[in-house]
Amino acid sequence: AVAAVPGLDANLLLQDRVAQQIKDYRETRGALTLQTIESRPVFDNDQISALEIEEKNRARDLIENFMIAANGVTARFLAEHNFPSLRRVVRSPKRWGRIVEIAAEHGTTLPSEPDSRALENFLVNQKSVDPQHFPDLSLTIIKLLGAGEYSAELPEGNLPGHFGLAVKDYGHSTAPNRRFPDLITQRLLKAALRSEPVPYDVETLDKLAAHCTEQEDAANKVERQVGKSAAALFLQSHIGEQFDAFITGAADKGTWVRLLAYPVEGKLVQGFQGVDVGHRIRVRLDSVDVDRGFIDFSRVY
Incomplete structure (x- = not known):
């Protein structure tokens, strides 16, 4: 299929190379290397015969790195144009002490205060020395990092940023067809590009941020419920x-x-x-x- 489109193979290789450069740059800043296990039920008539693990591949890695880069650029663009924005925030982990204990159990000493670069170095090392159990370690760290949230950011604001991605300016913008926060960001972006007034006042944006966080939590609960029912059946x-x-x-x-x-x-x-x-x-x-x-x-x- 790739060969049927002239130049597509070279274009994909270029995109892959750039995506890996973006990934390497993010990791040097402390973006966390995590590998979780996602599964889907395999049905045999009306029975679940297996829970199939979905493997992450290079193509998905490429898309994720470009999306993260685009989300950061969009957030910074809005700030540079004195527009408010809807940020995706993952605060410093409240249970950092437990993360320190887990690292110590693996022979690594982490700082007493949250440090994404130090945690990333630990994760990279563990992925190298024990790749089989790295998804289990990743899930443990993710649970201890805590959930993300949406927050309204004003120009010259000082939100804490996204700890896991090690970025200060970050919002969701690449999936307006399936995620309301991205649609809000797209509306803000279009207004900024057209030099139009900000489509949301601060109070409305605050309420939307809280609403989006609540709805995300509700959607995640439904998704987990379906997964748990499938697992129970299995x-x-x-x-x-x-x-x-x-x-x-x-x-x-x-x-x-x-x-x-x-x-x-x-x-x-x-x-x-x-x-x-x-x-x-x-x-x-x-x-x-x-x-x-x-x-x-x-x-x-």
């Missing part, structure tokens, strides 16, 4: 079996584990005392509820 024939797992969440609302054998996460309903994010344990599958997406485990000592 695991219902494995009740009573034991698995190796690691802790992905530990809070007042519950403790969560992810299996090493399958890309499945569930709640640890017994034996959760004294464990924290990143700890490896042995669990037994106690029950599943497909309709509600519940997967319950107990710890095996």
Whole structure:
């Protein structure tokens, strides 16, 4: 297909080379190297026969690097034109202390205060020395980094930026067909390009930022619910079996584990005392509820 379009192969190779240069530059600034496992159910008639892992490839890497670059350029363009913007913010992790502990368990000393460059160096090293378990480590770090949010940024503002990407100026702009914050940014961008008035006042932009964050959280919950129901359906024939797992969440609302054998996460309903994010344990599958997406485990000592 590529050969059928004259010059397309050379163009793609050029894009790939530039994308890798962008990636290398971001990593030198402290952008985090993370590798998570995403899965989709494989159906055999009305039964799920497997949970297939979706592999990240070079083409997806190319697109992601260009999108990140475009999002940064758009945010800076609006600031340079004295326009407000809707920023994507990931604050310094509140649980940095636990990240420091995890690094120490792997023989690395991190600073006592959040430092994305130091964390990136640790991640790159771990990916090299233990690539098999790097996705598990990545998921643990992502959980400890905390969720992102949308915030209104005024010209000359001072929002904290995006810790994981190690950028100060960042907003979502490349997918207005599926994400409302991107549509807001596109409207701001068009107004700036046409020298038109700002289409949103500060109060409206603040409300939109809060609304977008809430709706993103709601959408993520639905997506997780569907994934959990699929996983519960897949695991219902494995009740009573034991698995190796690691802790992905530990809070007042519950403790969560992810299996090493399958890309499945569930709640640890017994034996959760004294464990924290990143700890490896042995669990037994106690029950599943497909309709509600519940997967319950107990710890095996």
